[in-house]
Amino acid sequence: MSLTRTTCPYCGVGCGVLAGVDGTIKGDPDHPANFGRLCSKGAALGETIDLEGRLLHPKVNGADTDWDTALDLVAQKFSAAIAEHGPESVAFYASGQLLTEDYYVANKLMKGFIGAANIDTNSRLCMASSVAGHKRAFGTDTVPGTYADLEQADLIVLVGSNLAWCHPVLYQRIAAAKDARPDMRIVNIDPRRTATTDLADTHLQIAPDGDIALFNGLLAHLVDGGKLDATFTGNHVNGVAEAISAARASNTADTGLTPHELNAFFTLWAQTEKVVTIYSQGVNQSSCGTDKVNAILNCHLATGRIGRAGAGPFSVTGQPNAMGGREVGGLANMLANHLELDNADHRQVVQDFWDSPTICTKPGLKAVDLFEACANGQIKALWVISTNPAVSLPDSDRVAAAIAKVQFVVTSDIMEKTDTNDLAHVLLPATGWGEKDGTVTNSERRISRQRAFLPAPGSARPDWEILSDVAARMGFSEAFDYQKPADIFAEYVALDTAASHIARDLDLSIFADADYAGLIPTQWPRNDHRFFVDGRFYHPDGKARMIAVTAPILSKPRFTLNTGRNRDQWHTMTRTGKSPRLGAHLAEPYVEVNPVDATDLGAAPGSLIAVESIYGRTLLRALITPRVAQGQLFAPMHWTRQRTTAGIVNSVTAPLTDPFSGQPALKSCTVTAQVYRAKWYGFLACINEPAPQTPFAAIAPTQTGWQVELAGGKMPVDWESEARQLCGQTGGDASIQTDPTIGSIRIAITQNGQITALFFAAPTPVVVSRTAIIDMIGTDTPPLTALAGRSPSDRPDVGATVCACFNVGRNTLLAAVANGAHSVAALGEATCAGTNCGSCKPELTALLAQAQLPMAAE
Incomplete structure (x- = not known):
């Protein structure tokens, strides 16, 4: 069986994947982002490409329809809203899950042909503060470094970044580098102790939003210690004095750290030339996120530790194509190809190139504001593409209610049932990962191909094609007459060429004659390029800017x-x-x-x-x-x-x-x-998908069916009826055990000699072996044995999952420890746990410590 080279659809690391039609998934050893490594999510991609729950045909008001009917309706509703209320009355809300080609077409349609900038994306929730901070400091949204810098640094500072869980492959690259160079130092700055903390030499448990006070304090320390690079700042940086003055006004006590912790960190940073500061959502997702970004950038600019191997700030993105979206202007305040929306000359270049009838002249509504506009009736037609804002946005209940108020809502998605789709009038089936072709850009500016290895299911179509079909129906057919993703990518590169006289960081000339079908992972402007090595930035005077930032006054709620x-x-x-x-x-x-x-x-x-x-x-x-x-x-x-x-x-x-x-x-x-205080707590495992309506329920698929954690607000009159209603099974035989002394109830339902549901309830949280119960669904285990709530003697209970890559449970690991596996490496050799993505290694370390405590006591 042949395997297709493609790219993982999860985080911004951008790992290469070898994928097969049978669900085979392997890391691509030749991809420079991951060199064959995959995390637990990437390794499980083969388990997610089935068609269960897929949206396979267009739907209008819940009924299946054909594409022409659905697209005609979408085009008519958007055109009517624009004609009656103006272009600002319609909006797109897109996603970092989109490929660059999809993003480009959506951006072109909204900004150049509809004529508004009301296209925002869930990437607003991910890295918008980094974009704003970069532009304030550098004059453009530039990520200066590459992943190689992480392996060349002598000090890595992780700020608000649980890399072990959110970017596991980068975490493993850093862990390997530290193993090779034990003198490398790692500082983890996070209000919470995370799996990433275990790799760090120092954990600074900072107060929430204490980052500006911390990095302002660092800047003042650097200046006082003679670490200001006067030559670099004098030639290449503006705003130095103002930033230093603001930094001195900050109170480092607001960090929540002790003077000893602060001094040790400041000294280490000051004395180490090769410093990489990695930051993520703990910095970005804040009411002062942009100022946090600039507080970090100030320290690197002040010392000239930028644009050099192993030195510089590094924003790691949360989504697979957040960077690609930034490149094609996917946010409401951006224009395609890193051109400025508020610059008339830039707008003219884009409009001329697109030969479009109009061009937006002002920023559109950003994510939170966009859905507020839905709530107040300003938005008459909304198109949500490949995302679920009714859950992912803050104040999500109000967001869901706002979507429900919009006169016309269309969604493009791969799944039929989502919280947002439930509110839409039209559902358009899109192709998903493994079925679509295009490109994505990872956190180090590397463009990689996603390639199809599966046929499009049902009537599903690529997002770029759906958007182009609607554009044609709105009267713009000639500008959206794309035949394949390669046509869109070529246009995107050509727009960069048309704007080459405008000074920008984005330079796609390396792709001008690229073989799209065979495109290998390639960085722009060229491989292994570090920006700012020459001290040239993108403000009109060619200099960077240090930004004076003020630490917020922090409240202390309970x-x-x-x-x-x-x-x-x-x-x-x-x-x-x-x-x-x-x-x-x-x-x-x-x-x-x-x-x-x-x-x-x-x-x-x-x-x-x-x-x-x-x-x-x-x-x-x-x-x-x-x-x-x-x-x-x-x-x-x-x-x-x-x-x-x-x-x-x-x-x-x-x-x-x-x-x-x-x-x-x-x-x-x-x-x-x-x-x-629930009246009862329960656990249910069953063969069919349940739909419980209890005050608390959490549903998850299992290898044998489904599991549900439950809690009820009142005691059922009839427990058997309750159990049957919860699992949706009216037939079969029920075996019931009760223990009046503690008020527990256990029910097994069997059909044709097989266990189809097991239900356990008690006045307190239920303590049973969930793994063992799940494994008995669909077996011929005797009901009385099953109701014991633990594994039969002939089946070992592996325990709660610790390693998801290899499905290794806690009890399996404890058994390995008892048999002499007294290190993480030994556990890996005995059980495979921790030998793939390594994200479970901190849990393995904790398990070893717990397992050996009794021995130490003896």
């Missing part, structure tokens, strides 16, 4: 909620949620709570916590851990209304945004917390 990602899940789980082994690691919405706070709240392991803000409420399982500081909570954002009845984390997050970038502040939200 609880602050920090949101983020799980190791094995992606965004709203429409793809990763299909893989049972990815869901097995952390299978329900949860909140990390410090042990002291848990005691104050009266929360025990397994308790449910109601987290509330002025915007909404969410119900989450308590994970009691010292990883979070007192007064801080952490919850991942992945669960949707398709998978939980109450665990929507963005129901409580605030629609507060950075004033420069428009990026929401998803990392620090004032909330309250209290224990939710």
Whole structure:
């Protein structure tokens, strides 16, 4: 079987993948981003390409229809809204999941032919503050360095970046570099102790939004210690004195760090020439995110530690094509090819090249503002493409209500049921990863091909084709007469050539004569290029700018909620949620709570916590851990209304945004917390997909069917009826065990001698072997044996999943420890755990420490 070279559709690392039609997935050893490595999500891609739940045909008001009917309606509704209310009355909301060719066509249609800039993207939630910070400092949105810098640095500073879980392959590259050069130092700056912290020599548990005070303090220390590069700043940087003055006004006590921690960090940074500062969502997703970015950039500019091997700031993007979107002007305040929307000359170049009837003249609505405009009736027609804003945006309940108010909503998606699709009038089936062709750009400016190795299912079409068909129906057929993605890429490169007289960082000339079909992963402007090595920047005077930034005055609420990602899940789980082994690691919405706070709240392991803000409420399982500081909570954002009845984390997050970038502040939200006292708690495993309506339910697929965590607000009158309703099974035989002393109930449903459902309930959180119960679904295990809630004697219980890549459970690992595997390497040799992406290695280390405590006590 032949394998197709393509690129992973998850984070911005941009890993090369070898993929086969049978679901075979391997890392591409020749791709310079990953050299064959894959994370757990990438390794499980083969488990996500089935057609279950796919949107296969256009739908209008819930009924299947043909493409002509659907596209005619979309074009008519958008054209009518524009004619009656003007171009500002329509909007696109797109995604970093789109390929560059899709992004380019959407941007061209909205900005050059509709004539408004109301196209924004979920990349606004990811890296908009980096864009704004780069442009303020450099004059353009430039990522200076390359991944090779991570291996050449002597000090890596990770700021607000859980690289081990969110960019695992980069984490592994750094871990390998540190193994090869033990003198390399790593500092992890994060309010929360994460898996990434285990690689670090130092963890600075900074206060939320304390980053500006920290890097302002560092800048002042660098100046006072004689580390200011006067020659570099004198020749190449403006705003130095003002930035230093602002830095001196900051109070480093606002960082939440001790004077000893601050001095050690400042000294280490000052004394190390080759420093790379990696930052991600902990910096960007803030009401002062742009200023955080510039506080970091100021330190690199002040010392000239930029544009050199192993030295410079490095923004790592969260989405596979966030960078490609930036290149083609995918955001509401950008123009294609890194040209400036607010520059009339730039607009004229683009309009002339496109030969378009109009061009937008002002920025459009950014994500949060766009959906506020939906709420107040300003937007009459909305097209959501490859994303799920009803879950992913802050104050998501209001966003869902806003979408529902829009007169006409169309979505392009691969899945039929999403929270956003449920609100749309027209659903358009798009091709997904493995079915579509195009390019993506990763965090180091490397353009790689995504290639199709599967046929388009049903009536699904590529996004660029859908957009072009609508454009043609709106009267713009000649400008959108593309026959294949290569035509769009060639036009994108040609626009760069047409604008070559305008000084910009973007230079696509290396692709002018490229063989699109055989395109190999290539950086622009050329491979291994580092920007700013010559001290030339992109402001009109050729100099960079240090920006005077002021640290915010931090409030100290009782609880602050920090949101983020799980190791094995992606965004709203429409793809990763299909893989049972990815869901097995952390299978329900949860909140990390410090042990002291848990005691104050009266929360025990397994308790449910109601987290509330002025915007909404969410119900989450308590994970009691010292990883979070007192007064801080952490919850991942992945669960949707398709998978939980109450665990929507963005129901409580605030629609507060950075004033420069428009990026929401998803990392620090004032909330309250209290224990939710359910009348009963339950666990259900069953062969068919359930649809529970209990106050708390979290649904996940398993290798044998489905599992559900449950909690009820009132005691059922008839437990058997409750169990049957929960699992959707009216037939079969029910075996019931009760224990009146503790009030527990256990029910097994069998059909034709096989277990089809197992239900366990009690007045307190249910303690059973979930792995063992799941494994018994679909087997001929005797009901009484199954109701024991543990593995039969002839089947070992592997325990809760630790390593998702190889589906290795905790009990398997403990057995290996008992048999002499007393190191992470030995565990890997015995079980394979930790030998692929390595993201579970911190958990392996913790397990070893716990397993050896009793021996140490003896």
